[in-house]
Amino acid sequence: MNISEVQPADLEPLSRLYQQLIPNDVSLEKMKKIFERNRDNKNHIVLAAKEQGTLVGSLLASITEMFFGQCRSFMVIEDFVVDESRRGKGIGKALMKEAERIAAQRDVSYIMLITDSIREDSCRFYHGIGYQSEGYCAFKKHLG
Numbered sequence: 001m002n003i004s005e006v007q008p009a010d011l012e013p014l015s016r017l018y019q020q021l022i023p024n025d026v027s028l029e030k031m032k033k034i035f036e037r038n039r040d041n042k043n044h045i046v047l048a049a050k051e052q053g054t055l056v057g058s059l060l061a062s063i064t065e066m067f068f069g070q071c072r073s074f075m076v077i078e079d080f081v082v083d084e085s086r087r088g089k090g091i092g093k094a095l096m097k098e099a100e101r102i103a104a105q106r107d108v109s110y111i112m113l114i115t116d117s118i119r120e121d122s123c124r125f126y127h128g129i130g131y132q133s134e135g136y137c138a139f140k141k142h143l144g
Contacts, residue, residue, distance in 0.1 A: 001091065003098045006046040006058065011035060013055040014048070021081040047098055049082070049091050057082040057091040061099045063108060072109035075099065080113070087121075096129055103143055110142045 006014060015026040038044040043064070049057035059080040065073045077099060082091045103111055113131070115122045123133070131141045 006048045056086045075103045075108045075111045077113035
């Protein structure tokens, strides 16, 4: 498996993968515009997990700068999906590990994400890799 940042050629397979997350109408043209607009934005990260060149998972990470305390930043994970046929094979853990590596490299103080509480498998997964909920279905993992 290879994890890297999403490239323009990945957008069409990514749009299909997102259908497994939340079935929706996808505008490939809008995806391309957002990709181009954020191409040089170091705080907008879209990771792709590929097996033999096939996109099997992805996540979007956004880094936000804080103005208080130590003025460290935090990362928000969104649009995290692994192909249904490949779940339970370490792809999700590998994607999160790469996001955490990037976060640590950029001195991010914590990572947070939100999932629906009815997604029991997702909740178990996040708890299993060290994320904690605090009364809501929100998860935070403090880094260093």
